[in-house]
Amino acid sequence: GESVGLHLPTLSVQEGDNSIINCAYSNSASDYFIWYKQESGKGPQFIIDIRSNMDKRQGQRVTVLLNKTVKHLSLQIAATQPGDSAVYFCAETEFNKFYFGSGTKLNVKP
Amino acid sequence: NAGVTQTPKFRVLKTGQSMTLLCAQDMNHEYMYWYRQDPGMGLRLIHYSVGEGTTAKGEVPDGYNVSRLKKQNFLLGLESAAPSQTSVYFCASSYSIASRQGKNQPQHFGDGTRLSIL
Numbered sequence: 001g002e003s004v005g006l007h008l009p010t011l012s013v014q015e016g017d018n019s020i021i022n023c024a025y026s027n028s029a030s031d032y033f034i035w036y037k038q039e040s041g042k043g044p045q046f047i048i049d050i051r052s053n054m055d056k057r058q059g060q061r062v063t064v065l066l067n068k069t070v071k072h073l074s075l076q077i078a079a080t081q082p083g084d085s086a087v088y089f090c091a092e093t094e095f096n097k098f099y100f101g102s103g104t105k106l107n108v109k110p
Numbered sequence: 111n112a113g114v115t116q117t118p119k120f121r122v123l124k125t126g127q128s129m130t131l132l133c134a135q136d137m138n139h140e141y142m143y144w145y146r147q148d149p150g151m152g153l154r155l156i157h158y159s160v161g162e163g164t165t166a167k168g169e170v171p172d173g174y175n176v177s178r179l180k181k182q183n184f185l186l187g188l189e190s191a192a193p194s195q196t197s198v199y200f201c202a203s204s205y206s207i208a209s210r211q212g213k214n215q216p217q218h219f220g221d222g223t224r225l226s227i228l
Contacts, residue, residue, distance in 0.1 A: 008150055032214035043200055043219035051213070089152065093214050096141060096160065096207060100152035
């Protein structure tokens with residue numbers, strides 16, 4: 001999951017395994033959610049998004065699940081690769097304001 | 111594809127100095143944003159703009175000013191730099207809700223400006 005603080009939670013997975021990264025959002029009125037990937041020294045990169053009228057959305061090797069009842073968002077990465085190592089964070093938005101989590105560091109072991 | 115370009119990439123300032131960070135986007139986006147990212151924290155919104163000639167305050171606007179004289183550029187100014195402003199600054203842009211059938215659009219980010227204030 002994500003937390004505010006100096007130390008990011010870390011998820012370590014073996015290459016080829018599936019990864020699940022979780023995010024708890026705060027605003028029940030948020031209607032649009034995004035997952036970003038941030039590699040060291042780079043800006044956040046869009047991965048996948050989902051609107052509040054959906055529960056699940058799939059992309060290439062990634063799936064986002066949205067549970068509005070408990071205000072929970074998850075990112076599933078299939079067959080995790082070394083290139084997936086990065087910090088992943090979610091964003092929620094209402095109208096044109098975005099709110100970002102602090103992120104989870106994904107470490108892929110070869 | 112250039113996308114969002116930030117200059118400079120790195121800068122070291124002394125307390126009290128001023129500087130301007132430049133953000134340029136070539137995607138014809140209406141919205142532009144400035145964030146700061148500090149260790150272990152989420153991106154925090156400094157100022158944003160919903161169109162040319164408009165700006166608005168975000169979550170942490172104190173000590174910063176912005177201008178959007180042209181649609182493609184969004185400038186962030188530090189009038190009198192303080193050590194607390196040491197951070198990584200990210201610019202982002204997106205289409206407006208109005209231009210995309212009333213739907214939010216993802217933000218596209220630059221690669222950041224790493225700023226140290228001594």
